[in-house]
Amino acid sequence: MRHLNVTKIVAIALIALAAMLAFYAWTLARRPVASTPTPKALAAQTAYPIVVATHVLPAGVAIANDDVRVVMLPVRPSGAFADPSLLARRVPLSDIGANVPVVEAQLSSxxxxxxxxxxxxxxxxxxxxxxxxxxxxxxxxxxxxxxxxxxxxxxxxxxxxxxxxxxxxxxxxxxxxxxxxxxxxxxxxxxxxxxxxxxxxxxxxxxxxxxxxxxxxxxxxxxxxxxDEDAIEPAARTAPSGTLQASARSADAKANTASMQAAAGISLSELAGGLGSAPAVAVARRHFGRTDAGPGIEVIRAGHAQMLSD
Structure with a gap:
């Protein structure tokens, strides 16, 4: 008799436990399930700023600021640009179509x-x-x-x-x-x-x-x-001997003396100390502190001196 009572108690407990589990399962089934985004959904949500051509960019013509614009694209092409300023004055190697991304391989570099x-x-x-x-x-x-x-x-x-x-x-x-x-x-x-x-x-x-x-x-x-920005002016490189011009790039005109003398050059006879022949090129010496005509260049040829004004 006592054995039957224990069996009934265990059976009732199991039934109660099953009911609780069923209720818990029913509760879980009613909760909204969070959807996991698929890779395609993630790709659709990602966009990249890409520089594209606003019109056909002809080959050999430097790119101007209004030739390109930035659009958002779902993919980022290899070598693409996100900043239009990086393309300023770059030159396409071949024609680039309108609305086509501009990439490094298309540009002269x-x-x-x-x-x-x-x-x-x-x-x-x-x-x-x-x-x-x-x-x-x-x-x-x-x-x-x-x-x-x-x-x-x-x-x-x-x-x-x-x-x-x-x-x-x-x-x-x-x-x-x-x-x-x-x-x-x-x-x-x-x-x-x-x-x-x-x-x-x-x-x-x-x-x-x-x-x-x-x-x-x-x-x-x-x-x-x-x-050191001391340099002779381009005109002095091609000027005839005796007409060397000082560079305007240096604030101190004295700094140009060395370059002017180097541009005037020296002949082998001068280097050897020969006195019987005229120098191959004029030797220019710059004078400062003159009050009558301002700075000038004294040119010496064959022992004769001539002053040239700047």
């Missing part, structure tokens, strides 16, 4: 972008002695000197080079590459190793002069401090 308008990249031959012991680095500024030997074959009044001479050809020229290393690239420990050429950013008007000096004479690079 690399070495040509380092050449400023009005300049040309020109390579000249160098060796360890003519390139400051191979210590020239891309980005440096150099002065270009050249030496011409007397024309031994055509000695006389018809000789193309009557006297051996050296003078400053170009001043404050930027180095774009040295040897196999361009600006912003390469291992610093390998700079100058076996360098045979230097690439300079040369004003277009001076390319022919540098090419002639490199082919007919010996070119020397003189390394200079980048903060």
């Amino acid at each position: 690399g070495f040509a972008e380092q050449v400023a308008p009005g300049e040309r990249a020109v390579a000249i031959r160098v060796d360890e002695a003519s390139a400051v012991g191979n210590r020239v680095r891309p980005g440096n500024f150099v002065d270009v000197f050249f030496t011409l030997k007397r024309d031994a074959v055509g000695v006389g009044p018809n000789a193309e080079v009557a006297r051996s001479q050296t003078r400053l050809l170009l001043s404050r020229v930027r180095v774009l590459a040295f040897g196999g290393t361009a600006s912003g690239a390469g291992n610093p420990s390998q700079f100058g190793a076996l360098a045979r050429t230097a690439v300079l950013a040369v004003p277009t008007a001076d390319v022919d002069r540098l090419a002639l000096a490199d082919s007919a004479g010996h070119v020397l690079l003189a390394l200079r401090n980048p903060r």
Whole structure:
């Protein structure tokens, strides 16, 4: 009898537990289930700012500010831009369609972008002695000197080079590459190793002069401090001997004397102390403190002095 009572109690307890579990399951079933976003839903909610062309961008024409705009796209193409200012003055290599994202691969880049308008990249031959012991680095500024030997074959009044001479050809020229290393690239420990050429950013008007000096004479690079802005004016590079002009870039005119004298040059007979022949080029000396006509340039040729006003 007692055994039956225990069995009834256990059965009632199990029934009560089952009822509780059923109620709990029913409660869970009525709760709203939070939906897990699918990958496609996540992709649809993500957008990226991408620069696209407002119209067809023709190849070879620099991009202006109103040629591009920013739109939100669900994908980010490789090499795309988010800031339109990064595309200012960049040049497309091929036509870019309207509303098409502008990417890096479509634009001119690399070495040509380092050449400023009005300049040309020109390579000249160098060796360890003519390139400051191979210590020239891309980005440096150099002065270009050249030496011409007397024309031994055509000695006389018809000789193309009557006297051996050296003078400053170009001043404050930027180095774009040295040897196999361009600006912003390469291992610093390998700079100058076996360098045979230097690439300079040369004003277009001076390319022919540098090419002639490199082919007919010996070119020397003189390394200079980048903060030194003393330089001869472009007009002085092509002016006849005796008409050298001071640079206006330096506040102190005295700082230009060295560059003007270097541009005037020196002949081998002058260096040897010869007195019997006129110098190959005029030697200019700048005078200061004059009260009658202001600063001027005294030009000495064959022992005769002539004062030129600025």
